Amino acid sequence: MNAHSQTPAASAPAPLIDPFGRAVSYVRVSVTDRCDFRCVYCMSEHMTFLPRKDLLTLEELDRLCAAFIARGTKKLRITGGEPLVRHDVMKLFRALSRHLVSGALEELTVTTNGSQLARFAQELADCGVKRINVSLDTLDPARFRTLTRTGDLARVMAGIDAARAAGLKVKLNAVALKGVNEDEFVSLVRFAHDRGMDMTFIEVMPLGELDGPARVDQYLPMSSVRDRLAEAFTLTEIDYRTGGPARYMRTEETGGRVGFITPLTHNFCESCNRVRVTCTGTLFMCLGQEDAADLRAPLRESADDALLHAAIEAAIRRKPKGHDFVIDRATQAPSVARHMSTTGG
Numbered sequence: 001m002n003a004h005s006q007t008p009a010a011s012a013p014a015p016l017i018d019p020f021g022r023a024v025s026y027v028r029v030s031v032t033d034r035c036d037f038r039c040v041y042c043m044s045e046h047m048t049f050l051p052r053k054d055l056l057t058l059e060e061l062d063r064l065c066a067a068f069i070a071r072g073t074k075k076l077r078i079t080g081g082e083p084l085v086r087h088d089v090m091k092l093f094r095a096l097s098r099h100l101v102s103g104a105l106e107e108l109t110v111t112t113n114g115s116q117l118a119r120f121a122q123e124l125a126d127c128g129v130k131r132i133n134v135s136l137d138t139l140d141p142a143r144f145r146t147l148t149r150t151g152d153l154a155r156v157m158a159g160i161d162a163a164r165a166a167g168l169k170v171k172l173n174a175v176a177l178k179g180v181n182e183d184e185f186v187s188l189v190r191f192a193h194d195r196g197m198d199m200t201f202i203e204v205m206p207l208g209e210l211d212g213p214a215r216v217d218q219y220l221p222m223s224s225v226r227d228r229l230a231e232a233f234t235l236t237e238i239d240y241r242t243g244g245p246a247r248y249m250r251t252e253e254t255g256g257r258v259g260f261i262t263p264l265t266h267n268f269c270e271s272c273n274r275v276r277v278t279c280t281g282t283l284f285m286c287l288g289q290e291d292a293a294d295l296r297a298p299l300r301e302s303a304d305d306a307l308l309h310a311a312i313e314a315a316i317r318r319k320p321k322g323h324d325f326v327i328d329r330a331t332q333a334p335s336v337a338r339h340m341s342t343t344g345g
């Protein structure tokens with residue numbers, strides 16, 4: 001699978017630095033827009049998914065990742081849609097593991113809904129994956145079914161157990177939803193910390209049109225999450241970073257970490273080191289902006305990677321300073337029309 005993965009000497013690897021001096025060292029790659037769940041804040045009930053021909057093949061995804069790694073990407077996160085429902089996705093993980101072996105890549109991770117983890121956890125660990133993020137918004141099976149529309153909580157729990165048994169470090173992510181899982185923040189933290197897992201809460205972001213409840217009705221600022229947790233725990237600021245946008249606190253009672261991701265109320269753009277690539281090879285330089293670059297055409301136009309490198313360089317030169325998400329009563333439409341499952345979380 002790595003026939004094309006060498007960088008030609010002519011365009012030899014300079015790191016990718018954007019106009020604001022930030023080095024791009026973290027790439028999130030969405031390998032599919034499909035998913036076995038239909039989470040109410042992420043997808044509408046009846047989604048139209050992309051035709052297969054539009055998707056990058058696993059070989060193209062491998063080439064693309066190799067090109068970024070050659071230019072200084074140290075951390076690669078595979079996401080989706082649900083990455084583990086992509087047919088033969090383990091082929092891609094096996095191929096990418098060569099960059100961990102060579103030391104060019106420091107970390108290969110995955111964000112998953114956990115539904116397929118019981119099947120794939122051991123193989124992921126064998127490919128050198130050390131940490132994974134599992135999305136879990138509730139511990140209540142009926143609520144889980146309502147939130148995901150199709151999901152089975154027991155299956156996700158079995159997946160989390162399998163991941164831990166395989167030695168993967170698991171971080172749980174929950175989207176904080178007003179009136180939906182507010183009453184579970186404390187129990188989610190206890191559940192995670194009892195098992196040695198970090199727990200991170202995410203503010204709902206205005207991505208994609210939904211047929212469910214209006215965003216403004218789902219939105220809960222992180223300060224409310226913290227207030228809720230502070231009723232049960234003593235939270236202490238800590239200086240822990242994982243290369244992502246989360247800010248962490250320690251819960252003194254459990255000794256565990258709680259992360260907060262606040263894309264709307266806190267601007268974390270100044271330290272942004274990452275870009276995202278969709279499953280069709282569209283490079284988004286910022287999650288919150290529409291500007292994008294097509295990498296599929298250069299990938300398909302030539303077996304040599306020179307065109308691909310030129311397209312990546314040109315795109316990084318346009319990486320914006322920051323995003324401008326808005327959720328308020330006056331702005332009911334999403335700031336960005338694409339769904340989270342297109343860009344990847």
Ligand code: SAM
Pocket residue numbers: 035041042079080081082083111112113133134135173174175202203204205206207340341344345
């Ligand atoms: N299917 C995988 C999963 O659920 O973990 C990976 C893709 S999913 C799009 C990545 C993350 O984005 C999940 O943690 C999900 O909860 C989060 N997410 C989806 N839509 C969101 C939204 N509108 N606002 C905030 N987070 C969102």
Ligand code: SF4
Pocket residue numbers: 035036037038039042043080081082113135341
């Ligand atoms: Fe699927 Fe993840 Fe979106 Fe839920 S959040 S619908 S699991 S892609």
